[in-house]
Amino acid sequence: MDISSFRFLVVEDHSFQRWFMGNLLQELGAGSVLLAADGSVALELLATSRPPIDVVITDLDMPRMDGMELIRHMAGRNHAASLIVVSALEHSLVGTVEVMAQEYGVRFLGALAKPLTAKKLRDVLGSHPSARGAPRPTQIAPLLTAGEVDEGLQRGEFEAFFQPTVEIKSGQAEGAEALARWRHPTKGLIYPDLFIPVVESSGLMDELTRKMTRDAASNCHAWREAGFDMTVSVNLSPGLLSDLSLADRMTALVKDSGLEARHVTFEITESTAASELGKELENLARLRMKGFGLSIDDFGTGHSSMERLTRIPFTELKIDQSFVKGASRHPSRRAVVESSLELARKLGIAAVAEGVDKRAEWDLLLGLGCTLAQGYFLAQPMEATAFGEWLAVRRQDTA
Numbered sequence: 001m002d003i004s005s006f007r008f009l010v011v012e013d014h015s016f017q018r019w020f021m022g023n024l025l026q027e028l029g030a031g032s033v034l035l036a037a038d039g040s041v042a043l044e045l046l047a048t049s050r051p052p053i054d055v056v057i058t059d060l061d062m063p064r065m066d067g068m069e070l071i072r073h074m075a076g077r078n079h080a081a082s083l084i085v086v087s088a089l090e091h092s093l094v095g096t097v098e099v100m101a102q103e104y105g106v107r108f109l110g111a112l113a114k115p116l117t118a119k120k121l122r123d124v125l126g127s128h129p130s131a132r133g134a135p136r137p138t139q140i141a142p143l144l145t146a147g148e149v150d151e152g153l154q155r156g157e158f159e160a161f162f163q164p165t166v167e168i169k170s171g172q173a174e175g176a177e178a179l180a181r182w183r184h185p186t187k188g189l190i191y192p193d194l195f196i197p198v199v200e201s202s203g204l205m206d207e208l209t210r211k212m213t214r215d216a217a218s219n220c221h222a223w224r225e226a227g228f229d230m231t232v233s234v235n236l237s238p239g240l241l242s243d244l245s246l247a248d249r250m251t252a253l254v255k256d257s258g259l260e261a262r263h264v265t266f267e268i269t270e271s272t273a274a275s276e277l278g279k280e281l282e283n284l285a286r287l288r289m290k291g292f293g294l295s296i297d298d299f300g301t302g303h304s305s306m307e308r309l310t311r312i313p314f315t316e317l318k319i320d321q322s323f324v325k326g327a328s329r330h331p332s333r334r335a336v337v338e339s340s341l342e343l344a345r346k347l348g349i350a351a352v353a354e355g356v357d358k359r360a361e362w363d364l365l366l367g368l369g370c371t372l373a374q375g376y377f378l379a380q381p382m383e384a385t386a387f388g389e390w391l392a393v394r395r396q397d398t399a
Helices: 015-027 039-048 067-076 091-104 118-125 146-154 192-201 205-225 238-242 246-256 270-275 278-289 306-311 331-347 359-368 384-397
Strands: 007-011 032-036 055-058 082-087 108-113 158-167 173-184 188-190 231-235 264-269 293-299 316-319 350-353
Touching: 007 015, 007 039, 015 032, 015 118, 032 039, 039 055, 039 067, 055 067, 067 082, 067 091, 082 091, 082 118, 091 108, 091 331, 108 118, 146 173, 146 192, 146 205, 158 205, 158 384, 173 192, 173 205, 173 384, 192 205, 205 231, 205 238, 205 246, 205 264, 205 384, 231 293, 238 264, 238 278, 246 264, 246 278, 278 293, 306 331, 316 331, 331 350, 331 359
Parallel strands: 007 032, 007 055, 055 082, 082 108, 173 231, 231 264, 264 293, 293 316, 316 350
Antiparallel strands: 158 173, 173 188
């Protein structure tokens, strides 16, 4: 872990604690450390520091401006610094602040309990992308039009990236989720949070879904031909579930790729499943009848119930990452994960934990008996060629 190029800002009203945190950072190799006694001073330093601050380490309970107000102002002023909270307050309260920071859009690296130690600080700093040698993400959001999206689809600029789903007990890859990416000729690689709203509003979702399904099926067929016992998942937009020709069209696409329907799972958001309109239920039942798997995505974030899950023939439940992340440190999140796993067991369906980004989360899920996991701890989404290479390496590592 190299933090020599980082600029840190320590925000702590207690003078000794402030000095101690700064000293720990210097021992770990920090290039620059600034100190502030409260949030208002910290905001001034964030506004004037050149080069900009990379990481803010703040207490919560401080006079004048406390840590929560500081976080709100950081978000409001679009400060790009990452955040670490160090506090002696009760664990549940700090957990709420963590969720609050994430909802504000602040990059939250972790929450540490006092007394602070070099090991605690080193571990949480290791989750910063730049500390792992990864490039810093850009914040530029290109303006996209429906015409551009349509032209991009016609020119074949959209492609599927794949993120593996791994069996926790064996460590072997079991499947992959296909995630849409747009390789724009002038704007670079564009992620779905920027183009999906345009795709949906312009009536192009059916075309994009067909493209993703075709790519996913053909690549999965290639993996299976190479000896990998793999399945693949494709996200299904709510708007497509009113088209009663959907199941037949998806079946034809998969069959043309040489893959069997049982090796493809369509992921449906929980909010979609909750609506239970007649045509949507017919489509879901028809897809299942054709042999496709059905996954309820982002489970726990909507208004799910045992009754709803028994009405729809789901074969898989994906536990939302908002509960998985930090579940080893937050009892409330762990409780949701445990209850979701128990629900899946009772229904006789598979459970996949999303957003497994750290070893602690992986170890917790292993202890809880979770079968499958997906997240950056295992691998980020990759283009098809890189994913095939990753599969080969993974098989060697887990042999």
